[in-house]
Every structure is written in C-alpha cells, then in structure tokens.
Amino acid sequence: MRLNVSALLLSLATAAGALQYKGVDWSSVIVEERAGVRYKNVNGQEKPLEQILVENGVNTVRQRVWVNPRDGNYNLDYNIQLARRAKAVGLGVYVDFHYSDTWADPAHQTTPAGWPSDINNLAWKLYNYTLDVSNRFADAGIQPTIMSIGNEITQGLLWPLGKTNNWGNIARLLNSAAWGIKDSKLNPKPKIMVHLDNGWNWDTQNWWYTNVLNQGSFLMSDFDMMGVSFYPFYSDRASLDSLRSSLNNMVSRWGKEVAVVETNWPTSCPYPRYAFPADVRNLPFSAAGQVEYITRVANVVSSVNRGVGLFYWEPAWIHNANLGSSCADNTMFTQQGQALSSLSVFRRI
Secondary structure, three states, X not given: OOXXXXXXXHHHOOOOOXXXXXXXXXXXXXXXXXXXXXXXXXXXXXXXXXXXHHHOOOOEEXXXXXXXXXXXXXXXXXXXXXXXXXXXXXXXXXXXXXOOOOOXXXXXXXXXXXXXXXXXXXXXXXXXXXXXXXXXXXXXXXXXXXXXXXXXXXXXXXXXXXXXXXXXXXXXXXXXXXXXXXXXXXXXXXXXXXEEOOOOOHHHHHHHHHHHXXXXXXXXXXXXXXXXXXXXXXXXXXXXXXXXXXXXXXXXXXXXXXXXXXXXXXXXXXXXXXOOOHHHOOOOOOHHHHHHHHHHHHHHHHHOOOEEEEEEOOOOOHHHOOOOOOOOEOOOEOXXXXXXXXXXXHHOO
C-alpha cells in the first residue's frame, strides 16, 4: 500500500509545528516476536521494530508495566528488556504504570494480588513499588523521559480503595506514586504524567482534576503533564474541535503540558459500533486515512499552548489488530509484518 508523495506532503502542510514527543506504544513487540512475527519496512526489508520506528520519525516509545502478570508479559523484567532496545537506537522511553497485574483502564483498576487492603499500607506499598521500579530502570541505565502514574484513571485506581467515591484516597495514592519517582535514583527525573480517557470531554477533565486537586494532598507540584486518550470510534462527540477546546481549557486552567497519549485510526472498519465524529467521517479506512487522521490530531495538539506530543496505540500488534475497538484493523503494519506507508507520518508531525 503506497501513498502519492505530493498528496502526503499536502496533507501535512498545515501542521502547526513539530511536536516534542512523536511516539507509539510498542508494548507487545516481544509478545509478537515470540509468536514468530518478523517486522519489515515499507520496502519489505526485515529489521527490528525499533529501527523501523526510528527510520519513520518516531522519537519516543510507550510501554505498559504490569505488577505481577500470570505469564510474565509486560512485567518489569519484560519492560527493562524492551527499554534497553529502545535506548540502543536513541528512542526515549515513556513508562506507563498500570498498577495492576493486568489491564488498567476506566472499567478495570484491580489492585495487584497481595497488596494491602487499607489505605495507609496501600499508599506506602504504592510508594515503594514505584520507587523500586524507578530504581530498577536507573540501575539498568535507562532514564525514562515520561512516567505515567496510572493508566486511564478517570474512575480512579487501585480499586476499591481508590474509586471516585473517595477522592481523598485517590489524591493520597497519586501523591505516593509521584514521590516514588521523585525519590528514586533516576537523574534527570522523568516528567510525571496523569492520564485520563475521553480527552475530548472537558467536563470530564474538569470534574476529575478539580476533585482530586481540591483534596490538598496531591499537589500541582507533584506532576508535570496531563495525558489523554482520544479515540474517534467510541463516540460521535469525540470531535477534533472538542479535543482542541478541552486541551486549551486544561492548559488555561492548570498550565501543564498536554499530550494525546493514545489514539489510532482503522484501515478496516466494516461494522463500526458507533458513528464516527462528523469532522473525520470523510476519512477513508486506509493508510491514507491514517496519515490524514494523525495529521489532524497532531495539528490540534500543536495548536494548543503547551501541547507537546502524540502517541499511536500499538501500531504493530498485528495479532490483536482491532486494538480493542469494533473496527477490524487499526495497526500500521500488514498481517505479514510489513510497515504501511502511513508510518512515515511521524517524520513530519
């Protein structure tokens, strides 16, 4: 699948400026390699995924850390191995703490097995776990550029104690996590991020941060960045205009750097569960559509004062191509592991 070069350049010409973080989540690359996947560039040459990413303009990779997963995938050792590969080719590393033994997202925030069930000891455990993981990265010679204290924690973290029916507990837990990073051997310190979903919804962002910060125990000085997920296929209200408005409001109110840390666009979506937002409904489900979509999202982020980055979620996870959506394929690689031409969009955003 190839794009007309002049059309590609035209689609990128309106970009408001280069983003500081141009990234992808590549958490599942080792899982895929163990399953026999071999990645190839757009010309069919087999190369390590990290090299293909660098050659296409990616400068930072995001990777999720699970506490004690049953099969070991995404645990700390897995992530140290992955981060060493990233460092070897000059990629920045963005560590995404899930604070669970499995997926953490708005519908799932299960406390790791064996962790305390009272808030005092849970906060202390969270501090020490985050401190230990940060020090392990430091000991491995890895200096992450970003660390996210939780993944899509719109409904809280470490349930049930950290649900949104107890904002005081959420604030205390986030303070503990932040200081686990601040007290670590990492030097320089990574930027500490808070990450929520539905980045297009200002009401959600305002509700959440107002409640947490009003507790007085999680401080503005405890974190540096606000990350959001932004997906076009879960709601027709998830428009680019709504995203721009929400991010502008967030920066205006709290003054933090903002980034879209999860997004993607399908190359196949025959049976979408929800209507797409009107301002992207005209885009094709193809590599060309991915280029245009990423460009439009990048334009929104870079037009916002303190808008610093965009991360595409798992473009190379070809054995899970729908990536949790109702669309058949949201990856940027073929089922044979060959990069689509859309991957080169990162060179110009």
